[in-house]
Amino acid sequence: MKERVTVIDIARAAGVSKSTVSLVLQASPLVNETTRAKVNAVIRELGYVYNRGAANLRQSNAKSKIIGVVVNDLTNSFFAELAVGIDMVVQSAGYVQFLANTGESLDRQREVIASMREHGISGLILSPARGTDAADLKPLVASGVPVVNVVRQIVGAKVSSLISDNHAGAHAAVTHLAGLGHRRIAFFGGFPDTAVFSERLRGYRDALVDAGLEVSEELVIGSAPSRAGGVDAAERALSLPVRPTAALCFNDAVAFGACDGLRAKRLEPGVDFAVVGFDDVIEAKAAVPALTTVSVDPQGMGRRAAQLLLKQINAGKADAEAIIGSVRLVIRQSCGSAADKRERLALI
Amino acid sequence: MKERVTVIDIARAAGVSKSTVSLVLQASPLVNETTRAKVNAVIRELGYVYNRGAANLRQSNAKSKIIGVVVNDLTNSFFAELAVGIDMVVQSAGYVQFLANTGESLDRQREVIASMREHGISGLILSPARGTDAADLKPLVASGVPVVNVVRQIVGAKVSSLISDNHAGAHAAVTHLAGLGHRRIAFFGGFPDTAVFSERLRGYRDALVDAGLEVSEELVIGSAPSRAGGVDAAERALSLPVRPTAALCFNDAVAFGACDGLRAKRLEPGVDFAVVGFDDVIEAKAAVPALTTVSVDPQGMGRRAAQLLLKQINAGKADAEAIIGSVRLVIRQSCGSAADKRERLALI
DNA sequence: TGACAAAATTGGAACGTTCCAATTATCTTG
DNA sequence: CAAGATAATTGGAACGTTCCAATTTTGTCA
Incomplete structure (x- = not known):
């Protein structure tokens, strides 16, 4: 029911062009302090909400700032803590986590991964369901999305992995x-x-x-x-x-x-x-x-997995790296x- | 590095127009069976991935098929199970869950909710962090996003709630x-x-x-x-x-x-x-x-919360409804x- | 077979953003 | 103060999809 407030509305109200507003949004150094202040004020005043969908439609290169996390049993506190660890580093890097639970169902896992792909995740951390095959990840890695496989090994998959010893x-x-x-x-x-x-x-x-x-x-x-x-x-x-x-x-x-x-x-x-x-x-x-x-x-493992994934996202290239997490009694x-x-x- | 495959590529390869491809994607009854089959074949062949971002940029009314879930302590298995319950009904309704953990931090909660808003969630289920104020939800509900508050009451907030007795x-x-x-x-x-x-x-x-x-x-x-x-x-x-x-x-x-x-x-x-x-x-x-x-x-509570939210999303109007979940020894x-x-x- | 209805298909505009090249305003300096 | 350099701003195209109105194809029936 509510009309969406767009950059154009902001521009009009602040007396500048939409391009300038866009520059302000990305904290560009190109814009004058006075202008920046005014634009920011208007943004707050009108209750503007940034539309990431539109943004990463344009910038097809720099992806969406979403990290997908798929675990096989959220009910098990090991995985809950893993997710919390991932969340920590992912959040502080300005990404947002997309967590899904497969409950060991391969079908569910397929659905969930497909859905995440449609939403344009920039990376995936996966603790695979029992019986996951390397082929299940094929299309994802083929399209250049970095994947980090945790906890359970997937034989033959060309993705990075973090498995404990x-x-x-x-x-x-x-x-x-x-x-x-x-x-x-x-x-x-x-x-x-x-x-x-x-x-x-x-x-x-x-x-x-x-x-x-x-x-x-x-x-x-x-x-x-x-x-x-x-x-x-x-x-x-x-x-x-x-x-x-x-x-x-x-x-x-x-x-x-x-x-x-x-x-x-x-x-x-x-x-x-x-x-x-x-x-x-x-x-x-x-x-x-x-x-x-x-x-x-588990939390540390989550953090490491997230770091590994972010490194890969930033590097752009995805040479699979297999890490054996050390373990102590x-x-x-x-x-x-x-x-x-x-x-x-x-x-x- | 990989070129994105778009509806236009599909259209060209299948010898139809992009509009027809779009109709096929939304399973419209308007398109001929033969054409549908051909288009679907090409879609599979070229490894096309639907771009939801672009889609819900156009259809500003029908929102994004994302449900946000924010909990205050994922480490507590009560909340993990709540999330699993929500996931069940949300998934089967064709939505995808966006789960975040605040760890009782109000700042984190604000960030997370803001981020979800930018991604255009169509609804939010929130188990608020300690000290959450009704004002924290104000902008969200003002912009017409249905919110269901679970587990902990937020005094003064005009949102639906599901609190156990x-x-x-x-x-x-x-x-x-x-x-x-x-x-x-x-x-x-x-x-x-x-x-x-x-x-x-x-x-x-x-x-x-x-x-x-x-x-x-x-x-x-x-x-x-x-x-x-x-x-x-x-x-x-x-x-x-x-x-x-x-x-x-x-x-x-x-x-x-x-x-x-x-x-x-x-x-x-x-x-x-x-x-x-x-x-x-x-x-x-x-x-x-x-x-x-x-x-x-907790799972049942998650399911109920999700149903309540979906009802509200479908109804379009968001009259707050307070449900007291019954409880038994x-x-x-x-x-x-x-x-x-x-x-x-x-x-x- | 001609005329009309129904079914199927289509091109173009629009969504909200970013990027690019181009333009305008402001500052320096001899 | 002219003129070049730098800082700041800008309009328009593009991203991949859906919607609309319009068009083409196919089907029906007297």
Whole structure:
């Protein structure tokens, strides 16, 4: 119903030409201070709203200042924090974030990416849904839009990626557990058809071998990568003929669930059973017992991904760059650390 | 670097006019089936990407098919789920979501809303940052953009709102606890300067009065509305001269933290101390003990908010509508329900 | 088959901005 | 103060689409 206020209206009211108004809008040094002040005053007075659509229709080269972010499960706080990290750097670079959730649906992912393309995003950060194929990104990269792939590897895609070092993280965690004297160490949770799962599992197995421990298939207990899945995995582990005494969990959600499951069977996590998570979500530190976990710092990862993307946007050229995010084991209470053990022994 | 493919290129290649191509794009019934097929084939062949910017420059009336969603803390899974709920209905209506996080910063909120305005959103769903004033929304609503305010009330703003019935929820929870025989019931967590806090607190107090219990200031233990805050509140509560035996928590995150804090002091939530949450986030059901909580169904709330917004967008007119979302107490294990009590007595 | 209706197609103007080349105003300086 | 240099401003074209009115094609029926 309201008439749109345009640069022309501003120009008329300020007694200048639309070109001058345009220059003021882009903070050009070409315009006289007095004029700039007057124009800005009128802009405020008339309640002018800049029309980015029209603007980047004209400047087909410099794109739209929108960054697309597509994640596969916003409900998982890992991704929420990732998004927050991205948002931080993207915002301060004057871009705006376009966040969509696919919920692991490939169809939804296709729709969402297509829609973002229509809106002329200047770059995309994607945490792909399970089963995403390199071909799904083909048209996007072909049209020269920089893409940064995070969290899950997409084989064969010619885009930059930022994947955390899942193998090293799992290896470090299991080595630590072995060092604490555990002999039967389980792996809890995760869907077997993702690259993340197989890399963490590979790290787990390699560490067992390196520590001279037996690798047993029955100790690999898959489940949904959620809290409920963790409860389930713990229950199944405890009903095994020979129980494990420790577990590396696919992620922190599974680890929390595992703690719940242990308690349901009257076992205290960190005392009767060692639990190690993966991700280091924000609650890991505050939980009781505080969760020992492989820290991938989701916010930091988001920030790095965003920086990588911005670098590519500014460079103009998009040579794919594969970064392996380093990872570190944060030792807290849930694994019954050496220090804790000594303490408990002293109490006897 | 890549040349953009436009309707004109399509028209030329298909041997029709650009107008016809445009009609095909909008699935108009005016165009002959044969022509439509040919044009569609060429579109696919040339890898054409629709330029929404140009499109809604022309059709200044029918807006841009973007819905803006602004939340104050994406890290809180309540809001992540809210966003997922919104996304569901928004997507299926052919809109695309534009999600931004303010992290409780008013400046960030202003920036984000301004940016969305420039991009020509056709509607906004806002969970306002603390301290948001009605004036902050003034220009937006003045320009005729429908706004739905969720979760937190903004006094004086002439926009539709969808707020859950915090008073009734808190009242029901406390009444339930009183019915289980608790006499000293605490209130854990939350910042005192939000409307949500004061409404839940009011519900808590009214229920105490209705149950003939004493209202004591020392039992209201504020803290950050996070898991860490819950740990903190529980610790403080347990160091009181006369301990409470139950607590209504500001939200589920606080409730989980409270459980952690209780365990740290060797008290078992649901057995030695009753804990009730608020929100019913997805993990509440899976936790051990399963959390008794006031369900506000964040996804459902998101869906309702989105429907309300779409209704307003379609109607064209924006008469503000205030909806109070109903709420129900979901009784699980963390409050040591009557059923559980009987069971435990039978075991003796 | 001629005449009229219905269906399908079309060229040009318009949306709000930026860019370019051109113009006008202002400043310097011998 | 003339004249060249610099600073500031400007009109018009262009971006890719949709809408409108007009035109062409096809179909119908006496």
